[in-house]
Structures are given as structure tokens and as C-alpha cells.
Amino acid sequence: MSVRLTRRTALGALIAATAIRPAWSAPEKARYLFPAPSSLPAFIPFHVAQKRGYFAAQNIELEVQTARGAVEVAKQVAVGNADIGGGLGETSMIVRPNGLAVRGVALLGQQPLFQIVTRKAAGVKTLADLRGKKLGVIGYQDTGYYALLAVLAANGIKRDDVEVQSVGPAGVTQLMIAQSLDGIVAVAEWSDAIETAGVALDYFRIDNVFPAMAQAIVASDKIIKERPALVGGVVKAMMQALRDCIADPASCARDFVAAVPQHQGKGAEMERVLRRYVTDVYRTEPASALGRFDPARLAKVQAFYLKNNIIASAAPVEDLYSNAFLT
Known part of the structure; x- marks a missing residue:
């Protein structure tokens, strides 16, 4: 019996073989790049994951830095100045035609961020x-x-x-x-x-107007290949925090306020904002699809961008994302 090994099945096999790390190993250090100041409520799931020890549970220690926008994040991730970062579902289709081998590895909701x-x-x-x-x-x-x-x-x-x-x-x-x-x-x-x-x-x-997308976690093809446990650990921690935000916005808002000093005394405001995110951005149907990219939607967005000269060329849709790190 012959088995056809595609690029996607090879990636899945690599992840399965290497994503489990020994509990006794030293934390894997990595640089995470935000597209805007990390104190913004848009990044509540990250702070929840940090405060509740979800990254630590994956044996990951993150150094955080900030870029000016998601496209800049993708550029820095692609050239190795950051290991992983935050963007939007559309980010990879904007930068990939320019030779920047970046893809989304988790989508933080099914509705548009903006x-x-x-x-x-x-x-x-x-x-x-x-x-x-x-x-x-x-x-x-x-x-x-x-x-x-x-x-x-x-x-x-x-x-x-x-x-x-x-x-x-x-x-x-x-x-x-x-x-x-x-x-x-x-x-x-x-x-x-x-x-x-x-x-x-x-x-x-x-x-x-068009099927715009939510925030996404982005990583380079190089990091996905060489450090799949890092990518998988960040995705798992963030998705756990995102599910917490959906299930209990009040407690997650409290944790965010406790973690970010400039929001002290703004618990009610942060909870109100987070509830907007839950309704307007994170909402996903069915719930089991949370985090996953829909290739048909990616293709539709990319076709729209190409038709309206927002991007000069299209990348293969399968190169724009990976759902391999979602369980």
C-alpha cells in the first residue's frame, strides 16, 4: 500500500512527534510580539493566560515586545526577530506574496476584530x-x-x-x-x-462588505518546523484563556485589571469591553470550531483583496494557515 505524503500531513506528523516535552525540561524561552501596546483590552486573553499560569503549564517563558501593527509583527516574525506574535486572520495573505513565510496558527474568534x-x-x-x-x-x-x-x-x-x-x-x-x-x-x-x-x-x-477576520496568532514556517512545541504550547495556552473569557468575562476582566496596573480601578469598564469582545468578535458557531481557520473564508478574503488591488498577488490558501496545533 502506498501513502501519499503531502506538505500538510508531513507538518502534522512532525508536530505529533515533537510537541510533547518532558515535564522536567527547562522552560522554553521565546519572544512574543504584540501589534499594539499589550495593555490594550484587545489582548485580555494573553494576560489571562499569563496570570493563570497557562504558558507556564506548557513550559514556556515569553518575553513580550510591541510592534506598530500586525503587518510589522509578521515581518519581524518572518525574519526571526520574534518567534511568534499577534496579527489578524488576513495578515499572512498581505505579507506572504512578498516572500515573508508567515501563517496563522490560531484564530481568536469567528467575527471581525474591527x-x-x-x-x-x-x-x-x-x-x-x-x-x-x-x-x-x-x-x-x-x-x-x-x-x-x-x-x-x-x-x-x-x-x-x-x-x-x-x-x-x-x-x-x-x-x-x-x-x-x-x-x-x-x-x-x-x-x-x-x-x-x-x-x-x-x-x-x-x-x-467582506468576510473580515478576528485576531490571530502568527508564526513563521521556520519556527513551526523547528520549534513546534513552542507554537503548540502558545496556541494551547491562548485557546484555554479565550475559552475562559467566553465562559466567565467577569473573572477574566478582574485578572486583566490585576495584571495591568494602568487599568486599576477600571474593573467594570474592562468587563464591559470584554463582553463586547465575547459577543462581537469571539463568538463562534459551532463552539468546537473556535480557533480554526476556514480555508474557504481565507480564499474569499484573499480574492477580494486581489480584485481591489490591496495585494499584488495571491498565495496558495494552504500556505496562509495551519489548524494542526488545535485540538
Whole structure:
């Protein structure tokens, strides 16, 4: 009997053979790169995993650093300046055609991370009304910027038809509150902060335009091949923390506040934000699919990006992700 060994089955065999590490071995040290400041509530699952000892249980010790956006994370992971990091489900399709061999290894929810949020006073009734508006993103190397380009393209709006400013994580909220921006590509905590400051908002879901994706854990093909136990351990710890966040947002918000000093005294606010994430981002049907990439969805997003000249070429869909580390 002959057995056809594909690249995917070879990867699975390698992971199965090497992912179990002896309990007595020294912790495996690695560098984890965030796409934005790690204190943001978007990264609550990471802090929950850290505080509850889920990384330690996998015998992993992480040094954390911050890049300016998910695309920059992918670049640094690809060249070996970081071992693993955070991005979006779309990140690999943006960088892989440029020779950066990075793929997603876990998807943190089935819904889009971002929404388009505008000040109600800006008079944006539909996404087509974004033409001529001032819009903010945290950086031009962030996947949120590419999501904005996709939204504009879907509504027949050219990049030059709007004023897009790179304002950083703090600027997106501050400038909306100051009424210096008409809208932003927003995550849950930014919308919450703006509304808490008394600014009325309108919300536009990106997935009404194209199937945008949630946060993802990204790793290089090299690290996946050479250190599968590290990748598998990070994925397992993060997924355990993500399930905790879905099951008990209140306790996870408390752990986050305890772990991040700048949020002391903001327990109620952080719980409110986390509940938004649970409903708007992490929600997955069926629940057993949590963490997994859908190749059909990846193909659809990539085709949309290619058609609208957001990426110059397409990568094979099977090179964009791996579900091999999910159990």
C-alpha cells in the first residue's frame, strides 16, 4: 500500500512527534510580539493566560515586545526577530506574496476584530458616505488599515477620496473625542472609551462588505518546523484563556485589571469591553470550531483583496494557515 505524503500531513506528523516535552525540561524561552501596546483590552486573553499560569503549564517563558501593527509583527516574525506574535486572520495573505513565510496558527474568534465607527455628528449614514471624511487608523502597517482599504474599495471610494491619518492607539480615541476625526477603524475598547466621553457613535460592520477576520496568532514556517512545541504550547495556552473569557468575562476582566496596573480601578469598564469582545468578535458557531481557520473564508478574503488591488498577488490558501496545533 502506498501513502501519499503531502506538505500538510508531513507538518502534522512532525508536530505529533515533537510537541510533547518532558515535564522536567527547562522552560522554553521565546519572544512574543504584540501589534499594539499589550495593555490594550484587545489582548485580555494573553494576560489571562499569563496570570493563570497557562504558558507556564506548557513550559514556556515569553518575553513580550510591541510592534506598530500586525503587518510589522509578521515581518519581524518572518525574519526571526520574534518567534511568534499577534496579527489578524488576513495578515499572512498581505505579507506572504512578498516572500515573508508567515501563517496563522490560531484564530481568536469567528467575527471581525474591527468595525468602522463614525461620530454621529459626521452624518455618515452608509459606508458610501465615507467619501471626503477624515479617518484614523493606528498605523499604515496595521491590518486595520488594509481592512479600511477593502471597505473603501467595496463602496467605490478611492484611497485619495478620503483623508486617512496614522494616529497610533491613543490617537484614535483622543482625536475622535476632540472631533478631529470623522471616523476610525475601531476595536471594542476604543468605541467604549469614545462613548464614555460623551461622543455619540454610529457603527458599521465590516463583514457586511467582506468576510473580515478576528485576531490571530502568527508564526513563521521556520519556527513551526523547528520549534513546534513552542507554537503548540502558545496556541494551547491562548485557546484555554479565550475559552475562559467566553465562559466567565467577569473573572477574566478582574485578572486583566490585576495584571495591568494602568487599568486599576477600571474593573467594570474592562468587563464591559470584554463582553463586547465575547459577543462581537469571539463568538463562534459551532463552539468546537473556535480557533480554526476556514480555508474557504481565507480564499474569499484573499480574492477580494486581489480584485481591489490591496495585494499584488495571491498565495496558495494552504500556505496562509495551519489548524494542526488545535485540538
